[in-house]
Amino acid sequence: MRDLTNGPEGRLILRFAIPMVIGNIFQQLYNVVDSIIVGKVLGEQALAAVGASFPIFYTLIAFVIGIGSGATVVISQYFGAKNYAEVKKAIGTIYIFIFLASIVLSIAGITFSREIFTMLKVGEDVMPEAISYFTIYLSGLVVFFGFNSTASILRGLGDSRTPLLFFTISTLANIGLDLLFIIVFKWGIEGAAIATVVAQGGAFITAIFFLNRRDHLIHFSWKSMIFDLEIFRKSARIGLPTGFQQAFVALGMMALIRIINNFETPVLAAYTAASRIDALAAMPAMNLASALAAFVGQNLGAGEIGRIKKGLRSTLIMSWAISILVMTVVIFQGENLMKLFSDSSEVIEHGKNYLVIISSFYPVFATMFVMHGTLRGAGDTLIPMFITLISLWIVRIPLAAILSGEMGPSGIWWAIPSGWTIGLIGTLSYYLNGRWKNKGITKRPEL
Numbered sequence: 001m002r003d004l005t006n007g008p009e010g011r012l013i014l015r016f017a018i019p020m021v022i023g024n025i026f027q028q029l030y031n032v033v034d035s036i037i038v039g040k041v042l043g044e045q046a047l048a049a050v051g052a053s054f055p056i057f058y059t060l061i062a063f064v065i066g067i068g069s070g071a072t073v074v075i076s077q078y079f080g081a082k083n084y085a086e087v088k089k090a091i092g093t094i095y096i097f098i099f100l101a102s103i104v105l106s107i108a109g110i111t112f113s114r115e116i117f118t119m120l121k122v123g124e125d126v127m128p129e130a131i132s133y134f135t136i137y138l139s140g141l142v143v144f145f146g147f148n149s150t151a152s153i154l155r156g157l158g159d160s161r162t163p164l165l166f167f168t169i170s171t172l173a174n175i176g177l178d179l180l181f182i183i184v185f186k187w188g189i190e191g192a193a194i195a196t197v198v199a200q201g202g203a204f205i206t207a208i209f210f211l212n213r214r215d216h217l218i219h220f221s222w223k224s225m226i227f228d229l230e231i232f233r234k235s236a237r238i239g240l241p242t243g244f245q246q247a248f249v250a251l252g253m254m255a256l257i258r259i260i261n262n263f264e265t266p267v268l269a270a271y272t273a274a275s276r277i278d279a280l281a282a283m284p285a286m287n288l289a290s291a292l293a294a295f296v297g298q299n300l301g302a303g304e305i306g307r308i309k310k311g312l313r314s315t316l317i318m319s320w321a322i323s324i325l326v327m328t329v330v331i332f333q334g335e336n337l338m339k340l341f342s343d344s345s346e347v348i349e350h351g352k353n354y355l356v357i358i359s360s361f362y363p364v365f366a367t368m369f370v371m372h373g374t375l376r377g378a379g380d381t382l383i384p385m386f387i388t389l390i391s392l393w394i395v396r397i398p399l400a401a402i403l404s405g406e407m408g409p410s411g412i413w414w415a416i417p418s419g420w421t422i423g424l425i426g427t428l429s430y431y432l433n434g435r436w437k438n439k440g441i442t443k444r445p446e447l
Contacts, residue, residue, distance in 0.1 A: 003158060003298070004016065004080075004158055004294065004295045004298040004299065005080055005298050005299050005301075005302040005304055005307070009295070009307055009310040009311040009314055010310075010311070010314030010315070010317075010318070012295065012311075013288070013291050013292055013295050013311055013314060013315055013318075014288075014291075014314075014318060016158070016160050016291045016294065016295070017160070017287050017288045017290070017291035018160075019160040019161045019163070019164040020155065020160045020163070020164070020287040020290060020291060021283060021284050021287040021288075022164055023151075023160075023163050023164040023166075023167035023168065024167065024283050024286070024287055025280065025283055025284075026164075026167050026168055026170075026171040026172075027167050027170070027171055028276070028279050028280040028283050029171060029280065030170075030171045030174045030175055030199075031276050031279065031280075032276045032277065032280055033175050033178065034050070034174070034175075034178055034192055034195075034196070035047060035050060035272060035273055035276045035341055036340050036341050037178050037179065037182055037183070037192070038050055038182070038189065038192055039269070039273060039341040039342050040341070040342070040343075041182055041183060042182070042188060042189060044265060044266055044269040044342060044344055044347055045125055045126050045129065045265060045269075046129055046188070046189045047269045047272050047273060047341065047342070048126045048130075048265050048268040048269045048272060049126050049129035049130035049133055049189060050130075050133060050189070050192070050272055051257070051268055051269065051271060051272025051275070052117065052120060052122050052126060052130045052257060052268065053130055053133050053134040053137065054253070054272075055250055055253035055254045055256075055257055056109070056113075056116050056117070056120070056134065056254065057109075057134065057137060057138070058246075058249075058250040058253060059247060059250035059251055059253075059254060060105050060108070060109050060138075061105065061141070061144075061145070062243055062246035062247035062249070062250045063240070063243035063244075063246070063247060064097075064098065064101045064102070064105070064145060064243070065242075065243065065246050066239040066240055066241070066242040066243020066244065066245070066246050066247075067094075067097060067101075067235055067236055067239040067240065067243060068094060068098065068145075068148075068149055068152055068239065069152070069238075069239050069242045069376065070234070070235040070236060070237070070238035070239020070240070070242060070243075070379075070381070071090055071093065071094040071097075071152075071153075071156075071231075071235040071239065072152045072153060072155065072156040072293075072294075072297075073156070073235075073238050073239075073293070073297050073376065073377065073379050074090050074231060074234050074235050074238065074379075075087055075090045075091065075153060075156035075157065076156040076157070076158075076293075076294050076297030076298050076301070076377070077297050077298070077300060077301035077379070078090060078301065079156065079157055079158065079298060079301070080297060080298030080299065080300070080301025080302045081301040081302065086231070087157070089226060089228040089231050090228070090231045090235070091153055091218055091225075092224070092225035092226045092227065092228070093225075093226070093227050093228045093231045093232050093235070094149060094153065094235065095146075095149065095220070095225055096225055096227045097227070097232065098145045098146060098149050099142060099145075099146070101145070102141045102142040102144075102145045102146075103142065105138075105141060106138050106139060106141045106142070109134070109138045109141075110135050110138050110139070113131050113134050113135055113138075114127075114131060117130055117131060117134075119258075120254060120257050120258050120261060121258050121261040121262070122257075122261060123261070123265060125265065126265060126268075129188075129189045132188075132189060132190050132193070133189045133190065133192065133193045134193075135193075136190055136193035136194055136197065137193045137196060137197065139197060140196070140197030140198075140200060140201060143197065143200045143201040143204045144197075144200050146204045147166065147170070147200050147203050147204040147207065150163075150166070150204070150207050150208075150211070150218065151163035151166060151167070153218060154218070155290065155291075155294050156294055156297065157218075158294065158298065160291070162210075162211075165210075166203050166206065166207045166210075167203075169202070169203050169206055170199050170200055170202070170203035171199075173198070173199040173202055173203070174195055174196060174199035174200075177194075177195035177198055177199055178191070178192060178195045180195075181194055181195050182195075208220040238379045238381055239381070241381035241382040241384070241385040242376065242381045242384075242385070244385050244389075245381070245384060245385040245388045245389075248385070248388050248389050248392050248393065249388065249392060252392040252393065252396060252397055255397045255400075256396075256397070256400060256412065257271075259397075259400050259401055259404055259412055260409070260412060262404065263404075263408070263409055264346075266344055266346040266347045266350065267350050267409050269342065269344070269347050270338070270342075270346075270347045270348075270349075270350035270351035270354065270409075271350070271351075271354065271409075273338060273341035273342060273347065273351050274338065274350075274351035274352075274354040274355050274358075275354075276341075277330065277337050277338075277355060278330075278354075278355065278358055278359070281326045281327075281329075281330055281359065281362065282362070282365060282366075282369075284319070284322045284323075284326070285319045285322060285323055285362070285365065285366035285369050285370065286369055288315050288318055288319050288322075288366075288370060288373075289315070289319070289369040289370045289372060289373030290373060291315075291373075292311060292312065292315045292370060292373040292374060292377060293373040293374070293376045293377035294377065295308070295311050295377065296308050296311070296312075296373070296374055296376075296377025296378055297377040297378070297379075299311070300377065300378050300379075300437075305437055308374070308378075312370070312374050315370050315373075316367065316370055319366040319367070319369075319370050320363055320366060320367070322366070323362040323363045323365070323366040324362070324363060326359070326362060327359045327360065327362040327363070330355050330356075330359035330362075331355070331356055331359050331360065334351070334352040334355035334356055334359075335348060335352045337355065338351035338352050338355070350409055353409070353410050353413060354409075354413045357410065357413040357414055357416075357417070358413060358416060358417060360417070361417035361420055361421070364417065364420050364421055364424055365417070365420050367424055367428075368420055368423050368424040368427055371424070371427040371428055371431055372384055372427060374431060374436070375427070375430070375431065375436050378436040378437070380435065380436040383430050384427060384430070387423055387426035387427055387430065388423060390422065390423075390426065391419040391420070391422040391423035391426065392419055392423075395415075395418055395419045395422045396415045396416060396418060396419030397415070399411075399414075399415035399418055399419075400412045400415035400416075403415055
C-alpha cells in the first residue's frame, strides 16, 4: 500500500499508474488476441458475435461497476485519513454487495439473452454464436466481479503492483486456454468464453490465497465480512451517478451496435476488431486517470487541495504526450493492425477508416478522461453523469444515426469523437467552478 499524500505529485502518479497501465494492457491484449484467434480461426461471423455481446454485458454490469467505483473512492479517502477500521468495513461491504449482484445479473442476462440480441437487430447468421458466447460469459460473472473488485480496492489503498501480478496471470492463462480450446479442442466460440471464465476464476482464487497469507487490510473471509449500511449509502451516493454514467455509455454502445447492424456483417466485424485496438490504445490515458482518482481521493481525505491541482497538471502533460504518440502509430499502421484480425478486404477497409478517424481525437479523449478522474476521486460524480448523458445521447447517437445515412459507416465513426469533444467542454467547465473541493466524505476545517 502506498501513501499518496506525500512526495512529488507527478512522479507518484506515474509510478502508481505504470503497473496499472501494464496490467490493463495485458488485459486488453487478451481481448485483442482473443479477437484475432476468433476472427482468423472461426471467421467474421464469430468475430461479429463477440462484438455484439460486449455492450450487452457492459450494460448489465454498469451499475455494479458504479457502486464499486464509489466504494473505491470511500476506501481511498478513509485510507488517506488513516481511518483503517472504516477501510476494513468498506471492503467487506463491497464484497458482499458484489456477490449478491452478480447472481441476480447472471440469471437476468441469461434468461433474456435472445430478446436482447433481437432488439439490437443482430442477424440470424450471428445470433446463435452470440447467445452461446454471452451465456457462458455471464455464468462466470461472480469471479469477474470478484477479481476486478479486488484490483480496484487495492488501487484505492495505493497498491497498483499486486493487481498487475493478478492481471498478468489471468491474461497469460486466457491466451493459452484460447489456443487450447479453440484450435486444439475445436470448441468454437464457446471455447473462447470458457477460457475467459476459467482464467478469471483462477486469477481470483490466486488473489484470495495470496492476500489471505499476508498481513493485509484485505482478508477474504465470509466470517469476518460485515455489511455496513452507512458505508454502502456513501458508496452508493458517490457510485450511483457513475453507475448511471456507465449505463448511459453501455446503452450508447448498444444503440451504436443497432445502427451498425443496419449494414452488413463485415461492418460489425470491423467495428469489433478496430474497437479492440482502440481500447488498447486508450488504456494509458485511462489508467493515468485512474491513478489520479486514487491520488485525489487520498489527498482530499488529507485536505491537500494544492497537491491535487499539481497532480492534475502533471497527469495532463503525461497523457497528452502518450496520446499523441499512440495516435501517430495507429494512424500510420491502422491497415496492418486490421490485417491481424481478418483476411477480408471489406473488414480491413472499414476497420482502418474507424482507426484513422477515432485516433485523431485521442488527445481530446485523454483530457476528458483525466478531468473525469479528478472529479471521481473527489467523489463528485453527479454532474459528470449529466455531461455524459448529453455528450452521448444528445450528440453521439443522434449524430451517428444521421451521418450513417449520409456517409455510411464512416458517419458512425465521426460521431464518436464529436461526443468526446462536447464531454470535454462540459467537464472542464464544471471543474473550473471548484465545487468538487467540497465533495469529500472526510470533512476538514481547511476545506
